[in-house]
Amino acid sequence: MPEHDLVVIGGGPGGYVAAIRAAQLGMNVACVEQEGALGGTCLRIGCIPSKALLEASELYQMAKSHLSEYGIGVAGVTLDLPAMLKRKDGVVSSLTTGIAGLFRKNKITRYTGRGRIVSVGKVAVDGPQPAELTAKKILIATGSYSAPLKGVEVDGNLIGTSTEALSYPDVPQHLIVIGAGVIGLELGCVWARLGAKVTVLEYLNRILPGMDTEIATEAQKILQKQGLDFRLGMRVTSARVVGGRCVVECDGQSPIECDRVLLAVGRLPNTNDLGLENLNIARNQRGFITVDHNSFETSIPGIYAVGDCIPGPMLAHKAEEEGVACAEGLAGKYCHVNYDAIPGVVYTDPEIASVGKTEEQLKDSGIPYKKGVFPFLANGRAKAIGRAEGRVKILAHAETDRVLGVHILGAHAGDLIAEAVAAIEFGASSEDIARTSHAHPTLAEAIKEAAFAVDGRTIHM
C-alpha cells in the first residue's frame, strides 16, 4: 500500500498548487485526479479555454468592425471557427501538459482515477488501476460543477453548460444564456462577437450580482450596445429541446425558441461520493465543506479542503492562495489568506475588475467612506488606443483614508486591478496611491487620478 505524507484529491488550481508547494517543502506527495489531464476546471474547461476564445473573438470583431476606425482597411475578414477552436484546444493542452511536467519535476506521484476517502489516513483510487493509499494528511480539492436549474433539461448538446459553450461546432443563430453572472456574460460575448444573436435571461433586476452596482449598470449599457439583449427579472421555468429546437419558458412570458441554451446560474461544490458522509465531515447548507481558515482543516482532524469546494469566491487564484497556505500550514509555517484582497475579473470587453468592498457593502455595514471616480474618457492613453469607455472608482475610509474597495470598468481592467490589490494588501491609503508616480501615458494613470478624486483634486478633470 503506497504511503504518502499528503494525498491530494483533485488536480485543479487548489490541488495541484498545494501538491507542488507541499513537495517543495519536503513532503512525499500524491495527487489523485479523475481526468486524464491535470489543471482542473480552470485549465481544461474554465479560465483558460474561455480566455482563448474571448481573445480570438475580440480580434475577429476588431478586424471586422473596428480596424477602419484606426485607418486600417481590411477586406474579406472571415471566421474559421474550427481553427479558432483548435487554437483554444492547443493552448489548453500545452498548459495541462505543463502541469504534468511540474509534477515530475517536484516528484509528485500522480494517480489517475476517482479518489474516495475510506477513513482518516486512507484514500481509495477507483479507476483503471485501482489503488489504496495511506496518507498522513488528506487534502480535498475536488472543485465544483455547473449548478442545475429546475425545469432546464441539460442534454449536453443543444442545452448545455459552459463546457459545451466552449466548443459549439458552429455559431448558433440565436443563443439564450440563462444567468447574467461572469460565466454567462463572458461566453455570451464570445458567441455574440462571432455572429450569434444572444439573449441573456436573468432572474434578478441587474447583471453581475455581487459586483458594485454603479459599475455593473454602466457595463450593462456597454454590453447592450454590443448587441447583448438583456431580459432582467425573468424566472426561467423550463428549457427543453422540441423537434431539434430549444424552447425556453419564463414566468408570465411567451415561450422563446432558439438554437442553443447555455445554463450559467452558478456552480456547486463537488462533494458527493467522496466518502464524506461516512466520516461526517461538516458541510454548510449548500454543501460546501467548512474549514478552519487558519489551517484549512475540516471538522475531521487530518483532512483538509481548499478551493471551490469550500465557501468563498469560486476563483482559480483564490483556490491557489488556499493551496499554498494549506501546504505551508502543514509544514508548520504561517497559514493565511487575506480574503479582503482577492480580485475578481470579468473578461468582457471592456473588462470589469474589482477588489475589496463594493459601495453597497460599505453602505450596508455603515462604514463611512469617501469615493473618487475618474473616467477613462479623460485619460490620454485610453483616447490614443481608442478605448475611452469606463471608469475607475476608489472607495476609501472617510476618516483613515485606507483603501477599502477599487472597481474598474475599462480596457485591461484585469491587469490594472493588480495595483489596487497590492494597495489593499499593504493597507495603503488613497493618498499613498495619489502620491505614487504612474508612467505617462498609461491607463494606470486613471487609478492615480481616481485616488486624487477621493480628495476632490483631480488634475485632468
Ligand SMILES: Cc1cc2nc3c(=O)[nH]c(=O)nc-3n(C[C@H](O)[C@H](O)[C@H](O)COP(=O)(O)OP(=O)(O)OC[C@H]3O[C@@H](n4cnc5c(N)ncnc54)[C@H](O)[C@@H]3O)c2cc1C
Ligand atoms: C467557464 C469558466 C470560466 C472560468 N473563468 C475563470 C477565470 O477567468 N478566472 C478565475 O479565477 N476563475 C475562473 N473560473 C473558475 C475556476 O475555474 C475555479 O474557481 C477553479 O478551477 C477552482 O479550482 P479548484 O482546484 O478548487 O477546482 P477545479 O479546478 O474544479 O479542480 C477540481 C479537480 O478535481 C477533480 N475531481 C473531482 N472529484 C474528484 C475525485 N473524487 N477524485 C479525483 N478527482 C476529482 C476534477 O476532475 C477537477 O480536475 C471559471 C470557471 C468556468 C467554468
